[in-house]
Amino acid sequence: MQNEASPLYIVGIAGSLRKASYNRALLAAARQRAPTGVQIEIHTLDPIPLYNQDIENQGIPTAVQKLRDAIYAADAVLLVTPEYNSGIPGVLKNTLDWLSRPPKPHPFDGRPVGIMGTTPGGFGTRAAQYQLRQVLVPLNAYVMAQPMMLVPGAGDKFDEEQTLTDEKTLAFLDRYLTSFSAWTRHFPA
Ligand SMILES: Cc1cc2nc3c(=O)[nH]c(=O)nc-3n(C[C@H](O)[C@H](O)[C@H](O)COP(=O)(O)O)c2cc1C
Numbered sequence: 001m002q003n004e005a006s007p008l009y010i011v012g013i014a015g016s017l018r019k020a021s022y023n024r025a026l027l028a029a030a031r032q033r034a035p036t037g038v039q040i041e042i043h044t045l046d047p048i049p050l051y052n053q054d055i056e057n058q059g060i061p062t063a064v065q066k067l068r069d070a071i072y073a074a075d076a077v078l079l080v081t082p083e084y085n086s087g088i089p090g091v092l093k094n095t096l097d098w099l100s101r102p103p104k105p106h107p108f109d110g111r112p113v114g115i116m117g118t119t120p121g122g123f124g125t126r127a128a129q130y131q132l133r134q135v136l137v138p139l140n141a142y143v144m145a146q147p148m149m150l151v152p153g154a155g156d157k158f159d160e161e162q163t164l165t166d167e168k169t170l171a172f173l174d175r176y177l178t179s180f181s182a183w184t185r186h187f188p189a
Pocket residue numbers: 016017018020021022023024082083084085086087118119120121122123124125
């Protein structure tokens with residue numbers, strides 16, 4: 001249990017490679033609006049190669065190792081997932097597969113994790129978020145149960161420069177980040 005004012009360092013990952021990704025934009029908004037004392041450092045999945053045990057046998061790729069190290073050093077991880085076919089995108093699953101590999105402990109082992117997601121559709125990535133929770137079980141990540149940050153109708157909530165402008169969503173994002181920070185502080189530093 002940490003002090004309610006302890007500084008927090010959170011690694012933020014969005015599961016989209018798209019430049020104009022709504023989920024990258026949502027993560028950028030989260031970084032910008034992080035509560036005082038909370039730093040969200042964004043890591044992109046662009047340099048993560050496709051998982052291949054032959055590559056792994058030659059050594060962990062530098063990009064994977066960097067992400068592992070960042071998560072080891074973090075108090076928590078914030079995953080922002082798009083929804084593809086009612087599940088999580090391959091790039092995110094691929095990254096989690098890399099991060100589940102030896103040496104132990106996995107960087108997610110015992111790590112607090114928050115999940116958010118946005119989609120132009122009406123359900124706000126609910127299906128993808130439930131699938132992501134399932135994938136995080138074998139990694140022994142501690143996923144915050146509530147609140148869930150589901151953002152439907154992305155097309156109306158971000159402007160042309162991918163800035164989150166919807167007031168209600170911004171207010172909920174603030175509440176989400178406050179809850180996630182307080183919940184993360186229940187864990188040892
Ligand atoms: C292969 C594929 C499958 C998709 N399946 C879903 C889906 O099941 N549910 C949904 O709400 N949106 C679905 N979408 C639409 C995505 O939510 C939309 O493309 C979104 O903008 C992707 O996230 P991003 O903007 O962060 O890249 C799908 C898109 C693709 C490319």
